[in-house]
Amino acid sequence: xxxxxxxxxxxxxxxxxxxxxxxxxxxxxxxxxxxxxxxxxxxxxxxxxxxxxxxxxxxxxxxxxxxxxxxxxxxxxxxxxxxxxxxxxxxxxxxxxxxxxxxxxxxxxxxxxxxxxxxxxxxxxxxxxxxxxxxxxxxxxxxxxxxxxxxxxxxxxxxxxxxxxxxxxxxxxxxxxxxxxxxxxxxxxxxxxxxxxxxxxxxxxxxxxxxxxxxxxxxxxxxxxxxxxxxxxxxxxxxxxxxxxxxxxxxxxxxxxxxxxxxxxxxxxxxxxxxxxxxxxxxxxxxxxxxxxxxxxxxxxxxxxxxxxxxxxxxxxxxxxxxxxxxxxxxxxxxxxxxxxxxx
Amino acid sequence: xxxxxxxxxxxxxxxxxxxxxxxxxxxxxxxxxxxxxxxxxxxxxxxxxxxxxxxxxxxxxxxxxxxxxxxxxxxxxxxxxxxxxxxxxxxxxxxxxxxxxxxxxxxxxxxxxxxxxxxxxxxxxxxxxxxxxxxxxxxxxxxxxxxxxxxxxxxxxxxxxxxxxxxxxxxxxxxxxxxxxxxxxxxxxxxxxxxxxxxxxxxxxxxxxxxxxxxxxxxxxxxxxxxxxxxxxxxxxxxxxxxxxxxxxxxxxxxxxxxxxxxxxxxxxxxxxxxxxxxxxxxxxxxxxxxxxxxxxxxxxxxxxxxxxxxxxxxxxxxxxxxxxxxxxxxxxxxxxxxxxxxx
DNA sequence: ACAGTACCCGAAAGCGCTTACGAAAGCGCT
DNA sequence: AGCGCTTTCGTAAGCGCTTTCGGGTACTGT
Numbered sequence: 001x002x003x004x005x006x007x008x009x010x011x012x013x014x015x016x017x018x019x020x021x022x023x024x025x026x027x028x029x030x031x032x033x034x035x036x037x038x039x040x041x042x043x044x045x046x047x048x049x050x051x052x053x054x055x056x057x058x059x060x061x062x063x064x065x066x067x068x069x070x071x072x073x074x075x076x077x078x079x080x081x082x083x084x085x086x087x088x089x090x091x092x093x094x095x096x097x098x099x100x101x102x103x104x105x106x107x108x109x110x111x112x113x114x115x116x117x118x119x120x121x122x123x124x125x126x127x128x129x130x131x132x133x134x135x136x137x138x139x140x141x142x143x144x145x146x147x148x149x150x151x152x153x154x155x156x157x158x159x160x161x162x163x164x165x166x167x168x169x170x171x172x173x174x175x176x177x178x179x180x181x182x183x184x185x186x187x188x189x190x191x192x193x194x195x196x197x198x199x200x201x202x203x204x205x206x207x208x209x210x211x212x213x214x215x216x217x218x219x220x221x222x223x224x225x226x227x228x229x230x231x232x233x234x235x236x237x238x239x240x241x242x243x244x245x246x247x248x249x250x251x252x253x254x255x256x257x258x259x260x261x262x263x264x265x266x267x268x269x270x271x272x273x274x275x276x277x278x279x280x281x282x283x284x285x286x287x288x289x290x291x292x293x294x295x296x297x298x299x300x301x302x303x304x305x306x307x308x309x310x311x312x313x314x315x316x317x318x319x320x321x322x323x324x325x326x327x328x329x330x331x332x333x334x335x336x337x338x339x340x341x342x343x344x
Numbered sequence: 345x346x347x348x349x350x351x352x353x354x355x356x357x358x359x360x361x362x363x364x365x366x367x368x369x370x371x372x373x374x375x376x377x378x379x380x381x382x383x384x385x386x387x388x389x390x391x392x393x394x395x396x397x398x399x400x401x402x403x404x405x406x407x408x409x410x411x412x413x414x415x416x417x418x419x420x421x422x423x424x425x426x427x428x429x430x431x432x433x434x435x436x437x438x439x440x441x442x443x444x445x446x447x448x449x450x451x452x453x454x455x456x457x458x459x460x461x462x463x464x465x466x467x468x469x470x471x472x473x474x475x476x477x478x479x480x481x482x483x484x485x486x487x488x489x490x491x492x493x494x495x496x497x498x499x500x501x502x503x504x505x506x507x508x509x510x511x512x513x514x515x516x517x518x519x520x521x522x523x524x525x526x527x528x529x530x531x532x533x534x535x536x537x538x539x540x541x542x543x544x545x546x547x548x549x550x551x552x553x554x555x556x557x558x559x560x561x562x563x564x565x566x567x568x569x570x571x572x573x574x575x576x577x578x579x580x581x582x583x584x585x586x587x588x589x590x591x592x593x594x595x596x597x598x599x600x601x602x603x604x605x606x607x608x609x610x611x612x613x614x615x616x617x618x619x620x621x622x623x624x625x626x627x628x629x630x631x632x633x634x635x636x637x638x639x640x641x642x643x644x645x646x647x648x649x650x651x652x653x654x655x656x657x658x659x660x661x662x663x664x665x666x667x668x669x670x671x672x673x674x675x676x677x678x679x680x681x682x683x684x685x686x687x688x
Numbered sequence: 689a690c691a692g693t694a695c696c697c698g699a700a701a702g703c704g705c706t707t708a709c710g711a712a713a714g715c716g717c718t
Numbered sequence: 719a720g721c722g723c724t725t726t727c728g729t730a731a732g733c734g735c736t737t738t739c740g741g742g743t744a745c746t747g748t
Binding site for chain 2: 068085267289290295
């Protein structure tokens, strides 16, 4: 991309048109004190009739507040992340912010690199959705970078994890998982299996804890339940289903810990000719947009992903607190057609 | 977001460490001529061991090449767009570019506003996926903005449309549509209906043209085929299906012009107790990730969306030609379970 | 009437980078 | 040796903005 000199108006043009100095113009437009309201109003009016838009680069270079935020996700093509991004872009647009999206392809090294890039780009805030930084050798430097970023005035929020020591918006994973598990247990299922992503993720740990609680509530032993650990993708779900079918043939219900995996499970079962929910019930987690349109439609736990994206940005925009804050959003059981009583 | 002074290293630090002036350092790092290769190499080495990262804002302010590109989509939550974004982010990361994503919620006014914002932000290139700028009263100013943007050295590419007079990457909509239609006609379907998005979109026009060709090839009259025009969403598909069921009860196949609509059609048919494909065949267009996991899995036309995102960025990055270029990608029929012979 | 105070506003110094422009140095040639 | 040429590098002038600092103006109190 080539060098060029923009042909747009500068602050000076506005200042001249309003009959003030560029200092007052700047103050008026950015709402700084030290300008009488009458003058400020006039400048704003002139600026808007002229169609003036501040040069973000100059502003940020001069040390002004940065109106751009970075969003890092595993894979923007995944509905879970794209719906979060959608919510976040919504409030971003409303607030006049620009959003830089990076995706890491689930590679922690790339995640760290992207964080560094965002920081180097002087974004004002960073929102991390689905961090894969679990390995201490990468998590430690990431934490350090984020800390110095915050000390320099940057804002950080994480979605769905709580392992980086920063503000977080968290779905109620424990309660949601407990609800699905109870649902299946109430239906009479006793031989269930779990298809999970990496246990190193706090998400997985929390959801497993919820399952465990439901089992405990029913006086059952969760330790006997097979938990197959692959990863949070469709392929991971397929693999998990194959393994469950092979190693635990009597299972009547598969609890997938996210919808992508559940979709994989469904397709693996279909390929094997196993009928859902007559022979095996399947549940998911997230309630991505297609969950209701699958056949059978998927029983799952609804997370308000768009809202999580919004809240994360709102949280990041607020004045930083001294200690990390957590905002919780509800996780709600949605019963559809993929779950039913076990075969008798 | 607050004011702050970054505590990172500047070009001057690198220059001192390498024992050269900042001018030479700058030239070395940005690959400008006028520096001996030995010196340049040394500077680059020093920079990388120091972990120096140039300040994008300073660079862009000083008139250097802008390493950021803007992507505007209708709705990042839609799989079609998020998969395009995914491909584009991939090459973006590889090229060391940062990507700003805007979504317009299908609102042409917001689309224009976002375009203006990107231009004001001095991005180096703009990629538009799915423009809704069809109304002349908005399209004209948009074209004008884009033209001056290009004259100033900016690059522009459009995905899937060819109405803005700029470089475009286009799937072979005509051929793809022709292939699905032929598929259904070969199966013996004669009473078909089409569920389409707005006819003002070139996408729709092209796909309808393809259908028409297939009908002509078979010696049939396409004019007799009902085309229900709602919009390219799941809800639009549902509405279209309801209408088709009500007004054309004898239909044995519904051709949806994208997968989102097809999913809506499937769910409407399921709600009505209509069996697919036994009673009615359904086809889509795009082949989004879930298309193969639906039940029945969806017969559709595969567009390489990730590749389209990549190609668009590659196209935008190339030296601008004098005339708008077009790059075509293939559209390939994927036959799955949602299509079959009509009931006899 | 005058000093003291508060309030606005303008001049100017950068933010970190790119890039004219000019100086210095090396070369072959007369 | 001296000339002009090319090549390599440094000096310095901005890019458009924010912000400190100081000067003006209009008040207040005595």
